[in-house]
Amino acid sequence: MRKEEKWGKHLVAYALGLPRALxxxxxxxxxxxxxxxxxxxxxTSPGYPVEISLKCDPFRSQELREMFPFIKPGYHLNKKHWITVTITDKMPLPFYEELISHSYTLVVKKLKKTEREALELEKERPVP
Structure with missing residues (x-):
């Protein structure tokens, strides 16, 4: 298994580790x-190259696409609000984790107030 494929599996696990992610x-x-x-x-879909599509702030999306050739407008998605990232070992793993966290945060901000409050309560609950 290639390093990028291992990273892809790790990144999906990272995303699933966020509160209420399914x-x-x-x-x-x-x-x-x-x-x-x-x-x-x-x-994401299986295969090589490993790619993930994420929600992204439009201004940040533009900056990222200009800086990194492996970040493109979202494939089959709204090009303004989504990016598709080809996983490469040219960047450290935390770079991709931060992009996933950013996507998660943007989506959470758009949830209904009651859903956001329920999510916050869940984050505050101590783990048994």
Whole structure:
């Protein structure tokens, strides 16, 4: 297994470790989505190269695409609000984790107030 494939698996696990994140296959049997409270914040499919699609602030998205050739407008997604990132070992793993956290945060900000409050209560609960 290539390093990028291992990183891809790690990044999906990282996304699923965020509060209330769940995996789903709403489109087909290959396209994995990771959702929070029913809203997608990460998409990926098996294969090489390993790619993840993430929600991204439009200004940040533009900056990232200008700086990194492995970051493109979201594939089959709204090009203004989504990016598709090809995983490469040219960047450290925390770089990709931060992009996932950013996507998650953007989606959480758009949740209903009651959903955001429930999510905050869950984060504050001590782990048994």
């Amino acid at each position: 995996a789903d296959y709403p489109f087909d049997e290959e396209t994995l989505t990771v959702k929070v409270m029913g809203r997608i914040f990460l998409l």
